[in-house]
Amino acid sequence: KVFSxxxxxxxxxxxDVLVVSTPNMTHYNILMDIINHSKPHHVLVEKPLCTTVSHCKEVVRAARKRPDILVQVGLEYRYMPPVAKLIEIVNGGSLGHVRMVSIREHRFPFLVKVRFYPTN
Structure with a gap:
């Protein structure tokens, strides 16, 4: 089925579940429509949550008023062991008040290519 x-x-x-993978500047309006809809819909939104801090705060406030839905940002790095360790260190306070972290991932060896043909 196609929707307008x-x-x-x-x-x-x-x-019941939606993935928001639209251009960044559309996230806020779409998320607010989903959160405020009478029928509950869970939602995974691609980064960024919104393009302004105020819009992010509004989305979080609105989502907190809806315990029947889950709103999550697709942020896969937070579950990687090195990043989880970094989060643990930052939360421990030994680095002081951290305002920003920039992470660049270099995978070696590079990801294995998917084979679409038999190996025998």
Missing amino acids: GHKELLDSGLC
Whole structure:
């Protein structure tokens, strides 16, 4: 089925979970429509949550008022062991008040290519 937009999809009743992978500047309006919809929908939004701090705060406030839904940002790095250790160190306070962390991942060996043919 094809929908003219996210509001029509929300009203259709055909889904319980949504992934927001639209251009960044559209995240706020779409998230607020999802959170404020009468039917609960869980949502995974690609980074960034929103493009302004004030919009992020509004989304978080609105989501907290809806214990029947889960709103999560797709942030896979937080679960990687080195990042989890860094979070533990930062939360421990030994580095003082950390305002920003910049992480660059270098995978070696590089990811194994997917094979679409038999190996025998």
